[in-house]
Amino acid sequence: MEEIVKQPSSLKFAGKLQDYKLLIKFNLSFMVVFSALISYLLAPKVKEFDWVSIGLFFLGGMLVTGSANTINQIVEKDTDALMKRTANRPVASGRMSTQEAWTFAVLAGIGGVLLLWHFNFLTAALAAFSLFLYAFVYTPLKKVSSISVLVGAIPGSLPCLIGWAAGNDDLSIGGWVLFALQFFWQFPHFWAIAWIAHKDYTTAGFKLLPSNEGPTKYSAIQAIIYSLLLVPVGVLPYFIGGENGGMSGMVGLVVVSIANLAMVAQCVRLYREMTVKAARRVMFSSYIYLPVVLLSLLASKTQ
Known part of the structure; x- marks a missing residue:
């Protein structure tokens, strides 16, 4: 026994x-x-x-x-x-x-x-x-459709509005700027993950990349476009929201601008190389991007 x-x-x-x-x-x-x-x-x-x-x-x-x-x-x-x-x-x-x-x-x-x-x-x-x-x-x-990434980017960005509403009791422009930053950031971030795990996602029936053919030049171009949109959005915290002319100072402006250009560079590299290794660089860059950008804005917050 x-x-x-x-x-x-x-x-x-x-x-x-x-x-x-x-x-x-x-x-x-x-x-x-x-x-x-x-x-x-x-x-x-x-x-x-x-x-x-x-x-x-x-x-x-x-x-x-x-x-x-x-x-x-x-x-x-x-x-x-x-x-x-x-x-x-x-x-x-x-x-x-x-x-x-x-x-x-x-x-x-x-x-x-x-x-x-x-x-x-x-x-x-x-x-x-x-x-x-x-x-x-x-x-x-x-x-059903790769439009899910667009839809998913909304709840993925709402935490910024939730935090702003909790602190400011409203949905003023500063909260929407943070929402926009996180909204556009999600596309290269998520598409890089979908690129790396494309076979797994296809097996499961998920449609996540913008191209029906999967990891293509079109998908890489889309990542570049959304990373480029981060550049003008990233300068807005310096000019709006605070009593002194901005919700964040010069340190935030410089760090966010450098981070945005770095994201664009990695997405361009993905377009040129078209490899999983390049997609992994975009993914890791995006993981670093968010805490660096948010903390730099907080560190130079104007009162």
Whole structure:
């Protein structure tokens, strides 16, 4: 008779914790909430760091984003199972039931929206709208048309407006400038990922690149166009939003301009080389771009 070896409870807890980390796509959620938090701190009405408010905002943002990512994994569990990069996700692999995932998604979504209501109704409403748009419009649209990337860029940029609304109690021009920066940034960022994982995405039935033929010159040109749009948008924080003529100072202007030109250069390189290696450079550049740009704006924020 075989002896049944019981897994220690500490290992079970660690495994479950890891599954929930995968479920909410922790790294992605953190990056999303990071952009929202910096946008909150950039709002002119926020004059100092209130760590209680920052903590509440961060927790609320993580819950809402985690809920959206959980629903995404529930809806895509069958296609996730087909792709190497996503097959180990808890719902796709069968380690977590869809019922458990739905329970978490509902509780996290409601809890996150209520926490953000602490700031104002506008913040909570935008968060709820972003969750709905990402989970129930963008996610199923990925199998229908590459227009899903455009649709997905809206909830992907709303964290900037959510943060601005929380800090400034309105949707004034500064928030829309930050929205535009993150909106245009997403296209070269996401298309680079889709370029690298094209075979996986095609196997799963996702249509994400702008060209129906996949990684083509047309797709690379589109990445260049959207990276070029970042250049004029990037100078706007220096000229609008603050009492002294801008929501951010000269340091922000210089750093953002250099970062924008670097993104354009990487996208042009992708067009010239047409390789996965070049696409990976665009992807890594985009990962660096966002924190550098947002932190430089915050560092030179005008009062």
